[in-house]
Amino acid sequence: MTARYIGTLTPVSKALELLAEKTAPVREAYRVPLRDAAWSVLAEDIHAPHDWPPRHKSAYDGYAVRSSDTPGRLRLVGEALIGESDVGFSIGPGEAAYVTTGAYLPEGADAVVPEERVRVENGYVIVDYHVEKYKNIDPAGSMVRKGQLLARRGQLLSSLDVAALYEVAVTEATVYRRVRTAIISTGNELILPGDPLWTREMILSGKVVATTGGLISWFISDYLPWVEVAEEILLPDERESVAWWIKRLLPHVDLILLTGGTGPSNIDLFYQLQEELGGEIVFRGLYVKGGRPTSAYIAEGKPVIGLSGYPLSALHGFIRLVYPYLRYLGNVARGAPPVPLVKARLTEAIGKGRPRPIKVRVEVGEEGYLATPLQSTYQLSSANVGLVYADGIAFVSDREYGPGDVVDVLLIRDPRGYRPPMP
Amino acid sequence: MTARYIGTLTPVSKALELLAEKTAPVREAYRVPLRDAAWSVLAEDIHAPHDWPPRHKSAYDGYAVRSSDTPGRLRLVGEALIGESDVGFSIGPGEAAYVTTGAYLPEGADAVVPEERVRVENGYVIVDYHVEKYKNIDPAGSMVRKGQLLARRGQLLSSLDVAALYEVAVTEATVYRRVRTAIISTGNELILPGDPLWTREMILSGKVVATTGGLISWFISDYLPWVEVAEEILLPDERESVAWWIKRLLPHVDLILLTGGTGPSNIDLFYQLQEELGGEIVFRGLYVKGGRPTSAYIAEGKPVIGLSGYPLSALHGFIRLVYPYLRYLGNVARGAPPVPLVKARLTEAIGKGRPRPIKVRVEVGEEGYLATPLQSTYQLSSANVGLVYADGIAFVSDREYGPGDVVDVLLIRDPRGYRPPMP
Numbered sequence: 001m002t003a004r005y006i007g008t009l010t011p012v013s014k015a016l017e018l019l020a021e022k023t024a025p026v027r028e029a030y031r032v033p034l035r036d037a038a039w040s041v042l043a044e045d046i047h048a049p050h051d052w053p054p055r056h057k058s059a060y061d062g063y064a065v066r067s068s069d070t071p072g073r074l075r076l077v078g079e080a081l082i083g084e085s086d087v088g089f090s091i092g093p094g095e096a097a098y099v100t101t102g103a104y105l106p107e108g109a110d111a112v113v114p115e116e117r118v119r120v121e122n123g124y125v126i127v128d129y130h131v132e133k134y135k136n137i138d139p140a141g142s143m144v145r146k147g148q149l150l151a152r153r154g155q156l157l158s159s160l161d162v163a164a165l166y167e168v169a170v171t172e173a174t175v176y177r178r179v180r181t182a183i184i185s186t187g188n189e190l191i192l193p194g195d196p197l198w199t200r201e202m203i204l205s206g207k208v209v210a211t212t213g214g215l216i217s218w219f220i221s222d223y224l225p226w227v228e229v230a231e232e233i234l235l236p237d238e239r240e241s242v243a244w245w246i247k248r249l250l251p252h253v254d255l256i257l258l259t260g261g262t263g264p265s266n267i268d269l270f271y272q273l274q275e276e277l278g279g280e281i282v283f284r285g286l287y288v289k290g291g292r293p294t295s296a297y298i299a300e301g302k303p304v305i306g307l308s309g310y311p312l313s314a315l316h317g318f319i320r321l322v323y324p325y326l327r328y329l330g331n332v333a334r335g336a337p338p339v340p341l342v343k344a345r346l347t348e349a350i351g352k353g354r355p356r357p358i359k360v361r362v363e364v365g366e367e368g369y370l371a372t373p374l375q376s377t378y379q380l381s382s383a384n385v386g387l388v389y390a391d392g393i394a395f396v397s398d399r400e401y402g403p404g405d406v407v408d409v410l411l412i413r414d415p416r417g418y419r420p421p422m423p
Numbered sequence: 424m425t426a427r428y429i430g431t432l433t434p435v436s437k438a439l440e441l442l443a444e445k446t447a448p449v450r451e452a453y454r455v456p457l458r459d460a461a462w463s464v465l466a467e468d469i470h471a472p473h474d475w476p477p478r479h480k481s482a483y484d485g486y487a488v489r490s491s492d493t494p495g496r497l498r499l500v501g502e503a504l505i506g507e508s509d510v511g512f513s514i515g516p517g518e519a520a521y522v523t524t525g526a527y528l529p530e531g532a533d534a535v536v537p538e539e540r541v542r543v544e545n546g547y548v549i550v551d552y553h554v555e556k557y558k559n560i561d562p563a564g565s566m567v568r569k570g571q572l573l574a575r576r577g578q579l580l581s582s583l584d585v586a587a588l589y590e591v592a593v594t595e596a597t598v599y600r601r602v603r604t605a606i607i608s609t610g611n612e613l614i615l616p617g618d619p620l621w622t623r624e625m626i627l628s629g630k631v632v633a634t635t636g637g638l639i640s641w642f643i644s645d646y647l648p649w650v651e652v653a654e655e656i657l658l659p660d661e662r663e664s665v666a667w668w669i670k671r672l673l674p675h676v677d678l679i680l681l682t683g684g685t686g687p688s689n690i691d692l693f694y695q696l697q698e699e700l701g702g703e704i705v706f707r708g709l710y711v712k713g714g715r716p717t718s719a720y721i722a723e724g725k726p727v728i729g730l731s732g733y734p735l736s737a738l739h740g741f742i743r744l745v746y747p748y749l750r751y752l753g754n755v756a757r758g759a760p761p762v763p764l765v766k767a768r769l770t771e772a773i774g775k776g777r778p779r780p781i782k783v784r785v786e787v788g789e790e791g792y793l794a795t796p797l798q799s800t801y802q803l804s805s806a807n808v809g810l811v812y813a814d815g816i817a818f819v820s821d822r823e824y825g826p827g828d829v830v831d832v833l834l835i836r837d838p839r840g841y842r843p844p845m846p
Binding site: 083144168205334338 | 456457458472473475477504505506507508509525526527566567573574579581582583584585586587588589590591592594595610611612613616617618619620622623626627628629630631632634635637638641645734735738757758759760761762763765766791807808809810811834835836837838
């Protein structure tokens with residue numbers, strides 16, 4: 001038995017290019033109220049529908065005045081609170097009105113005096129200095145001009161974007177539907193974790209808790225809000241049942257991820273499925289270490305990507321290949337939430353090898369992050385236990401690294417705080 | 424009307440200290456199956472329950488052999504797949520067995536030859552080189568020794584930690600219950616966003632879409648998995664209804680966050696509530712700009728923290744004060760997911776002022792992040808629209824900054840990718 005189905009290992013950039021050639025990004029888009037557009041990708045440019053603010057707005061709690069009246073003793077004629085549009089009075093010469101932050105100024109007023117800068121006596125406000133025109137207000141049109149470009153097609157709208165756009169009366173948006181994925185984990189050795197004692201017995205007898213699918217699912221839900229995991233399924237290494245599921249899922253999703261079933265020994269299953277489904281191979285094996293069996297084919301126009309069954313190797317293949325591919329499928333040009341990939345300086349050398357994940361401890365130095373590779377025991381590809389000692393995963397390329405060289409590190413936790421001593 | 428309830432502004436570190444003096448972290452802890460411990464905080468140290476692996480495990484797909492037999496022509500006596508414990512045979516002199524990655528080696532074997540390094544003929548494996556003892560295997564006890572410290576009290580367990588711990592037969596954990604919070608937004612001007620046309624009319628007439636509570640809730644769900652938002656409520660600026668809700672919530676949560684009702688003009692409501700609830704003031708007003716009204720009191724032993732009603736000011740107060748306080752309440756010593764707070768070099772000067780949030784555009788330079796403050800129009804405290812042009816929020820302290828100085832920036836999106844031109 002040999003790893004006969006793995007061909008020439010394909011570099012990640014080439015694999016991505018091939019996938020993009022053979023598949024198209026999501027095209028369906030919907031017009032939705034803005035609140036429902038949060039964490040979706042814009043399918044249109046958004047321009048300001050109005051000058052903003054449409055009228056002068058107060059930037060402070062205080063008194064709306066005519067600047068030319070100051071300094072002076074001004075008669076209080078009313079108040080204008082945030083949320084009110086038409087207060088039914090205007091500010092004439094020698095008059096003032098109480099206003100709250102964000103309130104429209106009554107007609108006539110062109111400045112605000114903060115409440116802590118005045119005295120109030122018998123219905124009069126005493127302002128003892130000259131207040132400049134437009135002082136302490138947001139003048140009409142000062143923030144945004146009608147027609148101004150606010151956001152572009154391809155931008156993932158965050159909660160903050162939604163708050164900002166609502167402020168200037170943008171209330172709907174056209175967004176792409178989310179990319180739909182399914183994750184199928186296969187492996188006769190896999191168990192669902194349950195009762196702790198039973199689970200421990202199972203593990204000691206050689207069984208493995210199915211965690212890889214859940215890990216990919218967690219990464220998607222935390223960092224890829226434009227992607228939806230429609231199904232997450234655990235199946236035995238049986239061609240028939242996996243094929244049955246893939247056929248049912250293909251019409252409903254944009255991408256199927258298979259974890260397990262791509263190790264050299266069971267790569268067979270992945271390609272047996274490809275033959276059964278009449279799939280077109282995109283690439284066989286990725287030029288990386290830890291994720292090498294990552295492979296892809298197209299069946300019924302949809303990509304099926306096989307990832308390793310090992311958590312860290314699967315995550316490596318996912319972040320290197322599937323993450324950018326999902327940006328492509330989802331039309332994401334800007335605004336994805338920042339994946340915690342940081343630059344860190346190595347404290348020790350790392351030898352040559354294929355691009356691979358290296359578990360590292362991370363410290364925050366004066367100049368930025370410092371990464372120290374874990375002892376080699378914890379670097380074995382089949383050992384994930386080192387993760388509990390690691391703060392991050394360095395993604396190194398195939399060159400040699402010396403101390404002081406900079407690498408990309410995926411922080412898996414905040415590196416501030418204590419670290420348990422390495423045994 | 425003056426901001427009479429704001430006293431001497433308290434620096435953040437002092438405010439935190441006062442809160443910690445008057446309140447205790449969560450003490451309740453539960454023993455749960457490990458799968459249910461993901462994203463909870465450990466209430467105990469975890470030690471390895473067994474040597475790991477408990478027996479030699481294969482690190483490759485290949486052939487289990489006695490190293491002393493190599494090179495040689497070895498008789499195949501069976502196979503051992505991952506997930507199998509007792510294969511019913513052992514490896515005697517001159518024998519070998521097929522094994523998959525992660526499988527326990529049959530008794531007698533002490534090394535593995537990868538399948539691509541052998542020839543197989545008529546039930547025999549031909550190994551043409553000497554294989555060293557323990558080559559391509561994870562020897563018994565090589566990864567972890569029984570009793571070894573794996574994780575400590577105060578560690579937030581991630582999905583990766585759970586995968587790693589299950590691997591070595593840790594199957595349960597004692598974790599603290601999550602910190603429970605409630606978020607109450609108050610403001611007569613606030614509306615829930617709905618039908619886009621109606622919402623736009625409301626905004627133009629001065630109403631404001633309630634987004635601040637949702638923003639805090641989003642931040643918690645994305646970055647503070649040890650915290651649960653038990654309730655998120657919108658109420659008018661009416662003392663009675665807010666007091667009614669606070670009284671109902673206090674017995675059930677560890678912390679109440681009030682947004683709005685703390686601006687200088689309506690700070691009254693916050694303190695009227697404090698008086699009605701017999702609350703003990705912790706601090707009145709924070710030494711920051713953008714979040715200044717942030718205040719706190721203790722009622723029935725529980726903290727009630729008032730945040731600004733403005734999204735960005737509320738987020739500022741939250742990240743500076745509430746985020747570290749929630750780490751304290753939740754017993755988090757290590758392992759919180761990395762909030763995307765990065766170090767960035769300023770490309771322009773920033774003048775003196777109170778600690779405050781500054782909207783910035785962020786670029787990725789050779790040496791790290793570069794932050795450029797947005798034009799002042801977009802920095803007004805009541806304007807959030809600038810956020811759509813920003814990639815991050817710089818948290819500056821009260822000193823002066825020159826170009827090249829380093830500031831902390833909360834990335835609000837991945838700064839890679841296009842940025843819309845500033846108007």
